[in-house]
Amino acid sequence: MEKTKTTTKDKILDLLKKKVKLTVGELTQHLNITDMAVRKHLSVMEKDGLIFSEEAKKPIGRPMLLYYLSEKGELLFPKNYEGLSVEFLNDISDLYGNESIEQLFKKREQRLTKEYATRIGNKSASERLNEIVQIQNEKGYMADSSQLDENTYEIIEYNCPIMAVAKEFKTACQCETTMFKNVLKTENVKRTSCKTEGNNHCKFTIKF
Structure with a gap:
């Protein structure tokens, strides 16, 4: 959120952030x-x-409502998780070399593949694709899909929650593409557009 609050809504959020309830x-x-x-x-x-609101009992009279920020409200305030992650990854690279970074992202790829595969199960190709889009949306990618022809689909990700990390370590993008191949059970997954390369969105074409 910007430091200069203008609307009443912004002022309320700011007050609840500072005073808690x-x-x-x-x-x-x-x-x-x-x-x-x-x-x-x-x-x-x-x-x-x-x-959110909760009742607070008083010694005399009716309970009063206390208002406080939800997790969604907290997310409106600046966070620097990505910056911290990039710093840690750079430190690991300095200490143990680039190979250690590759191993970390490979481990992440394997973990995500297992997570996605468990949810997708033995669904049809189009159902697997829809489930991946659903999972990506839950993770903040603002994903969408469309069918280009009988066997070809496209996934578009309008947001990248790990943008700062991906710009510094391109292996993150490679691992995502590989994970899609593993989960969708096709080698024909191609990243055609990438935000880390200056494109507006990340796009993938998938052929079954």
Whole structure:
């Protein structure tokens, strides 16, 4: 999230990040807007899955609701997991050589192949493809697929959750392509476009 908050929604998110849990009354005081306006924003944000609420008992009177960020809401704030991963991988390469990096990604490829294969099972070719797209979406790749002809399909990934790592270590992309071959049970998987090479999206053609 940007440091300069402009909308009331942004301000509420920022306050909950700093204060952890706040009531409607406390938010009203911080934001200097009406109780009704705060409740309206909270209702929308709760429906969007950005915040949760819980009851807090008081010695006297009805319980009050405390609002706090959900995991989805937390993700709106800057994270640097990728930067840390790249640093660790570079350190490993310096200590143990490039071969150790290849082994790490090969291990990841094997782990993902097993994970995907378990979910896909003995489904048909098109069903295997649909399941892979579903798994990729769960992992944040914003994937989609289309059928080009009777035996040929295309997978497009609009997002790359490991972009910083993949730009530094191209073997990550190679391992993904190999994993697709293993899981889809065809050698005819070709990466035709790659974000690490300056393309807008990652694309694969698959022939069965």
